[in-house]
Amino acid sequence: MTETHFVTGGAGFIGSNLVDRLLDCGRKVVVYDNFSTGRKVFLKRALSNPNFLLWEDDLLDLDAVTRTMSTAPIDMVWHLAANADVRFGLDHPRKDLEQNTIVTHNVLEAMRANNIQKIAFSSTGSVYGEPSLHPTPEDAPFPIQTSLYGASKLACEALIQAYCEGFGFVGYIFRFVSALGERYTHGHVFDFCRKLLDNPDELHILGDGRQRKSYMYVHDCIDAMLLAVEKCYNKASVFNLGVDGYVEVNDSMRVITERMGVRPKLTYAGGERGWVGDSPFIWLDVARIRSLGWKPNVSILDGVIKTLDWLLENKWVFANDCHE
Numbered sequence: 001m002t003e004t005h006f007v008t009g010g011a012g013f014i015g016s017n018l019v020d021r022l023l024d025c026g027r028k029v030v031v032y033d034n035f036s037t038g039r040k041v042f043l044k045r046a047l048s049n050p051n052f053l054l055w056e057d058d059l060l061d062l063d064a065v066t067r068t069m070s071t072a073p074i075d076m077v078w079h080l081a082a083n084a085d086v087r088f089g090l091d092h093p094r095k096d097l098e099q100n101t102i103v104t105h106n107v108l109e110a111m112r113a114n115n116i117q118k119i120a121f122s123s124t125g126s127v128y129g130e131p132s133l134h135p136t137p138e139d140a141p142f143p144i145q146t147s148l149y150g151a152s153k154l155a156c157e158a159l160i161q162a163y164c165e166g167f168g169f170v171g172y173i174f175r176f177v178s179a180l181g182e183r184y185t186h187g188h189v190f191d192f193c194r195k196l197l198d199n200p201d202e203l204h205i206l207g208d209g210r211q212r213k214s215y216m217y218v219h220d221c222i223d224a225m226l227l228a229v230e231k232c233y234n235k236a237s238v239f240n241l242g243v244d245g246y247v248e249v250n251d252s253m254r255v256i257t258e259r260m261g262v263r264p265k266l267t268y269a270g271g272e273r274g275w276v277g278d279s280p281f282i283w284l285d286v287a288r289i290r291s292l293g294w295k296p297n298v299s300i301l302d303g304v305i306k307t308l309d310w311l312l313e314n315k316w317v318f319a320n321d322c323h324e
């Protein structure tokens, strides 16, 4: 029988790419999204597929999500909805708690009420704070949390693990580095591209540009998640997702300016971090997911170029009020 997958945040960057892949694999897909950052246009292809259903509602409304999950027999939940923006956490200290931790609790409760027991969750490499071990393995000791985003995601992971222990759920926790690719709407490539379209003669860079970062292409990320769900049956599996190396922000900046054909005057905010909670060095050990047979197909800088090319072909994403 055809499996039905419920995707929270399915109108977002990663979620909408996942939705298209699940539909291509012959799954039925139900998306639940409040369109706070998601875009309807990202679901254009899905909306023409008879196996697709869209619910526009908020996960903070437990009754609504519980009711929605009861409208079709659901085989598994992909919980991707979140406040995915790490940088502005301190401007609204309740947002990460609400949009990440409480929302995740609501998703788990709605699943429990509907007897759905399989969940895949998009966590983040930010849970490691500023680790002392690089590349950082899944069992690295957690140092101090450095962002409200990371702290809220770690609380989500803990809730999922406790539901696995207590209610027999099967959980997949994916801690990934920043993603790149088509439908990208936030992150450094977006910021640099927008600034350079506004003014090609100047570029202001947060931090000193020497931050070392790992980025992964969104379809490599989706390949890894689908493989883990297919191959692992543990109670609660945790996987780092990333690539084998890292680049400096300055390397990425050089690729972007070259591709855009601009030579801006560079200014730096200075300091090792772009903002409070920005880790100066992110590089995750991906041996665990690789042991299942996965490998990334797109290098970091090729991912930067693919992202930039998509942004330049879709400049409408830069309009603040565009939630088409």
Ligand SMILES: NC(=O)c1ccc[n+]([C@@H]2O[C@H](COP(=O)([O-])OP(=O)(O)OC[C@H]3O[C@@H](n4cnc5c(N)ncnc54)[C@H](O)[C@@H]3O)[C@@H](O)[C@H]2O)c1
Pocket: 008, 009, 010, 011, 012, 013, 014, 015, 032, 033, 034, 035, 036, 037, 038, 039, 057, 058, 059, 060, 079, 080, 081, 082, 083, 084, 099, 103, 122, 123, 124, 125, 176, 177, 178, 179, 180, 185, 187
């Ligand atoms: N993009 C990255 O680089 C990255 C890196 C690590 C982890 N993640 C995680 O991956 C997931 C997807 O990230 P993304 O980049 O696609 O983000 P995104 O902002 O593009 O997508 C998030 C989606 O969730 C929806 N949403 C948010 N709050 C909701 C709510 N209360 N009710 C219903 N829908 C809601 C939004 O409308 C949006 O469609 C997030 O959980 C994020 O924390 C992303």
